[in-house]
Amino acid sequence: MAKKQQRILLVNPSCLDPRISGEDARIVPMGLFYIGAQLMENGFDTKILNLAGAEEDPVGVFKKALEIRKPDVISFSVMNPNRWNAVDCARAAKKIHPEAIIVFGGPAPTFLSEHLFSVCPEIDYIVKGEGEITFWNSWPRLRQGNRWKTSRDW
Numbered sequence: 001m002a003k004k005q006q007r008i009l010l011v012n013p014s015c016l017d018p019r020i021s022g023e024d025a026r027i028v029p030m031g032l033f034y035i036g037a038q039l040m041e042n043g044f045d046t047k048i049l050n051l052a053g054a055e056e057d058p059v060g061v062f063k064k065a066l067e068i069r070k071p072d073v074i075s076f077s078v079m080n081p082n083r084w085n086a087v088d089c090a091r092a093a094k095k096i097h098p099e100a101i102i103v104f105g106g107p108a109p110t111f112l113s114e115h116l117f118s119v120c121p122e123i124d125y126i127v128k129g130e131g132e133i134t135f136w137n138s139w140p141r142l143r144q145g146n147r148w149k150t151s152r153d154w
């Protein structure tokens with residue numbers, strides 16, 4: 001029987017406030033494309049969801065995407081201005097799909113891992129710094145379902 005292809009949803013969360021330069025804030029960060037390209041190259045069913053482009057109710061848009069995609073792993077690219085939307089989505093995700101693995105990466109979790117883990121126990125993993133190699137090397141650990149670890153603790 002064919003092995004089930006893992007479904008990955010990569011998310012660019014929405015900023016809390018309308019930013020000074022709206023168009024800049026809606027762009028998907030290039031780093032997330034790097035992570036996505038690597039996953040696709042390795043045969044994962046990968047999609048990017050840009051919540052920063054959602055006109056209203058980004059958590060509602062996220063929930064709809066979950067219903068359609070049913071991802072195994074949900075990974076957020078997080079900066080300080082969009083971290084609360086990432087936290088809200090992680091909470092919603094664990095209610096809807098408790099088995100989904102939640103990963104945070106990007107500039108905010110790199111420096112605020114303890115803060116984010118403490119306000120959001122729904123986060124399973126935080127990848128610090130550049131993600132391509134770390135995220136990939138951590139894949140076996142993600143699949144074992146270990147929790148409460150950051151990439152620098154391994």
Ligand code: B12
Nearest residue numbers: 019024025029030031075077079080105106107127130131
């Ligand atoms: C270029 C840039 C932009 C461009 C982005 C163009 C694009 N399409 O990517 C523009 C001008 C649009 C922009 C906009 C903004 N930016 Co900007 N930007 C940068 C800059 C100078 C470089 C980012 C970059 O491309 N690096 C190269 C890529 C490959 O690296 P990376 O993004 O860090 O991604 C790697 C890791 O972070 C990690 N990673 C990232 N996401 C994830 C997700 C997962 C799941 C994993 C595992 C790993 C992972 O792996 C990636 C690959 O190695 C940085 C400063 C800097 N020197 O880093 C600021 C910076 C990222 N920006 C910042 C901010 C605040 C913003 C805005 C919110 C500003 C605004 N207008 O309100 C918006 C947000 C838009 C957005 N969603 O990206 C801050 C973030 C601060 C923080 N701690 O949160 C930074 C750090 C600048 C600063 N010092 O203040 N930005």
